[in-house]
Amino acid sequence: MSNAFIRRLDSVERLTKVERQAIAEATKNVQKVGARRAILREGDRNGGAHIILSGLACRYRILEDGSRQITDFLVPGDLCGCDYIAGADTGYSLAALSPCSFTHIDHQSLTVLMDRHPRIARALWSLALINEGVLREWLANVGRRPAVRRVAYLMSELCFRLLASESPRPSSCALPLTQIDLADATALSPVHINRVLGRLREKRFVSLQRRSIIVKDTEGLMSFAEFSGNYIQPRAHDA
Amino acid sequence: MSNAFIRRLDSVERLTKVERQAIAEATKNVQKVGARRAILREGDRNGGAHIILSGLACRYRILEDGSRQITDFLVPGDLCGCDYIAGADTGYSLAALSPCSFTHIDHQSLTVLMDRHPRIARALWSLALINEGVLREWLANVGRRPAVRRVAYLMSELCFRLLASESPRPSSCALPLTQIDLADATALSPVHINRVLGRLREKRFVSLQRRSIIVKDTEGLMSFAEFSGNYIQPRAHDA
DNA sequence: CGCGGTATTGACACTATTCAACATCAGTGG
């Protein structure tokens, strides 16, 4: 009667048993998809939202010239696809980076859920606002930081989010990303990413494997990147 | 009994008279501030949200090295500051670019408003999702587009939002931005912005004034930038 | 076993930055 999504909502707005149950009911149809598979292609808008329950996915957009910009990573508990519900269409796609399980919730059910349970509505709103904060951080990262810092920062954030539920935070973390993925997320070229990773390896922050990157020293990387998770982690519930 | 914020909410979720009145009541204390003044400084978190009612403002963040990244522009009807309510702290500031009027709504009132009026809650959620879409667009813009296109795109979006309520769209639009503002929004250097603007002036899209930029041909600029407002403008209400 | 995506490395090109000098203008105080 609990999944990553429920835990996420509960972390921003304490939910009652009834509320948790209502969410569980609405998200009970779990689908699975293999690594590197599409979850949602641009244009396929069926009016609902996707919720990642396990694995790592990314949302991206293809620009006019064919280049790809990854705009966010989705970790378990993340919700995606509601901009269509909001009436806009941002033309992105959604793909699994590692094997993922996810659920789909249609517009109608979500509306009912929010109308019946104000705390759920508030929690969803809070999640959207936190997402906004993350996007602002990405914007500043891509816009202003030089390549090495930029990559370090992005990996720090991803580690932070992937490990958010573990305490104490493990010192290592495997990121199922190719160098091309990293390039598309940081807006650098794959060639340059390769060189940047070389430097981060020299500093002993990461080690490289084919199709994945192991962060060996999360503390070191985060401090090098001057990363702080304040914009992600909600305050503890008021006492 | 109507202001830019009410109209904005109403455009994403049709509101009843009672709901509009409740919002009007909560946003009745209007403040004014001159051009180039701070509305909210980093660190001043009093736990509420600001709503821009007239004028143009921007939200920005100062990075470790002192550089500034503008992360969004706020046009009348826009809400800002709720990430703190969501429990996170993204450390930004808010400044007026032109003379602005705005109102402040505290955490408590907002919560009450959402709990009592599910449609308001949904509308706020929708606005947040649309904002997310805009931020993704900025990310792709800053990450992947070359300077001239990038600047053209940003100005297109800003014109689009400033003129959204006017129909037909006027062909010219004054943007109260210095070249430094533009640089901080597009993540380019002021010097380069100056050169880019020279080129856009040659193409007759804009004309330059001290401390402001006049877009003389909104259609031409938008088509040059390959801008489309689909990600901003909500669909018309279902029939 | 070969194929396709990925990773690595070097040489070179190019965009945008930095630095510097100077011009312009609005606002301010004498």
Add this chain to the structure above:
DNA sequence: CCACTGATGTTGAATAGTGTCAATACCGCG
């Protein structure tokens, strides 16, 4: 009313950082 000042805008030259191209290596998968 004028001179001063500080922010903004403009231009050129040199440079740094990253992209592009190309060649090669690697490896999992069919």
